[in-house]
Amino acid sequence: MTQEMRADYCIAGGGIAGVILASKLAASGKRIAILEHGTRFTEADRAEMLRRGVETLNDYADYNDDADESATTAHSSAATEGQVIEWAHQRLFGLGGTALHFEGIMARPREDDLRVRTLYGYGRDWPIAYDELEPWLLRAEHEIGVAGGEDNPYASPRSGPFPMPAHELSYFDREIMVPAMQALGIAGHSCPRAIASVPYRGRSECLACRACKFCPSGARYSPDRVHVPMLEEHPNVSILENVSLRRLETSARGDRIIAAHAVRSEDETPLVVRADRFVVAMGGVETPRMLMLSADGGAHRAGLGNMGGQLGRWFSDHLNPYVTFDVGRPVGSRLGFETMISDHFRANGDRRETPSFIMFVAPAMDWFPIGIEATTWSTRDDVLSLAELRGSLPGFATMATMTEMEGQGVLELDDSARDSFGSPLAKITLTATEWDRRAPAVLGELAPQLAEAMGAKNVSGVSDFYPGYHPSGGTAMASSPDDGVCDPNLQVFGLDNLFVVSNSVFPHMGANPPTLTIAALALRLAAHLEGGSA
């Protein structure tokens, strides 16, 4: 039997965008319904995931390990060089979304990231300027609790300080990496992190548990630990877990959304939510997919807001190549995350020729299989020296980069593959262009120079690219439907009461991780919805 509910706002997606947006709308007293496909994870769940990961030697234990993949829309994708990208494994379903396990790097976009078409001739410009976005970035830093410093010489202007000081640089950063980078004219600086360096709004400071995915101390921001409890204080907010939005229904005239049609996962009970306004905040893959699944027979027959054929186009992500160093001497203990980053290659270099990228180095990070290099480097003349291998491991460091892409991907529905509800899966084709591949090439030239500067014994080649963490661009904001899917206030073109907020609205994504910008756009949207303008 179909259940019906009525709300002022229906927000689809309980990730960072949805819950921050809802937390700002909640004080209005208006009825808010949040539909979340996944479940809510408890602290006991986190402890069990970590315990089980240790017990079963699964260093990649994660929140959705027990989820039904067919229900979480696992999907295929095509990628360059035979590498299959599985967005299904990086994004998470559940209250908190992908921010449940994110690393918390809260780097901002630079001014020029928003004007790449005008300045460099690739990608798309944002329809809003950096000056318009910057105050919201600052608010997001305070809302989330970002530890950061003002020591980044490459940063675009900011209108206020971080809410708390940056984490102190590690021994490795301070004594080994900074001097090596300086020798090459590269400045390292503190890495802004959504991990508390001091107690912040009820959160603990970081206690160096070094398992940040589950963050036993609670120092790392997670929406379910910060904003969901705030929402639960408001009786006008209904959080519906394990409810999967299947489609949005347009009015007969095709100018409004009149209902959200969902299904309760547990018993497949249909649920219809009628609301004055609808917001799709389902992340970089599911947001464009939902607009496609909601195609009607009229003005939106090609998908909601797709009058200009832009829905799913310009899909992008980051490439994440890395290298491993055997520094040849102990690099010190770890905090669990990198304390230093460099925006040098975002601010220097000709972006017409080479994509920008951020770089961060640390005592070998948990998830890198350094045993491969360690074994190779300890084998000579048909002898594997295990003593040498063991002696070298405390001197291992990894350097990861995050590089922007041109954004030549396409997200579309795949009629040959369907989820457990019978809906077509998203099929993503993302090919790294020749330009995209130049950043890893720069890294390949840089790594040996850094190795020499730090006196390292060995350095690996550049790894595969490993995209799949930051899908973006499928429902871009633009000034007209010819260039995107939603307007600068995130209202979907042609629909008075439908909004989208996620990294899918980025016209172009620079080398910075998207989460801070997503949160900033959610805050800006809340102001627009309640105040009439952002």
Add this chain to the structure above:
Amino acid sequence: MMKGDDLDRREFVMMLMALSAGFAIGCDTDERGSAVETQLSPDEESLKRLVLALGPWPEAENRRAEDFANRFVKYAGGFYLPESAETIQGLAGLLPAGAMALEEIDLKDLSAEERGVLIQLTQQLYSFIEVRFYVADEPQWGVCLGDRTRYTQAPA
């Protein structure tokens, strides 16, 4: 305690600290949580011997090593068994009895298959966080140190 939770973060941390002691007992738990001795097949026993020989634990850390090796066989053994059972048995047969934390291995006389398995096993073994942290004298993953300056200090 957070709403909807039956475990707050303090209990979360305490539970993880208790784990590190629990893992040193060198045995599995049955469905009721009772300790049971691990029973290994001959192939699994050979794989376990290899893990102990390649791994970093000295004899004094035998219980810790046994615990890890048992879990390795149980949860990662499928990479090697049954497909490479004969190779594993052959390699284990080359080891001195009770070998642990070997200093080096001469690969010269090994067949290509034996060499491949040995290298892969070593690569995998030293990629595990648990092994890497042990080698680097790093406290167990997930156990909160509380000490916010350790990572800033020069290694001992």
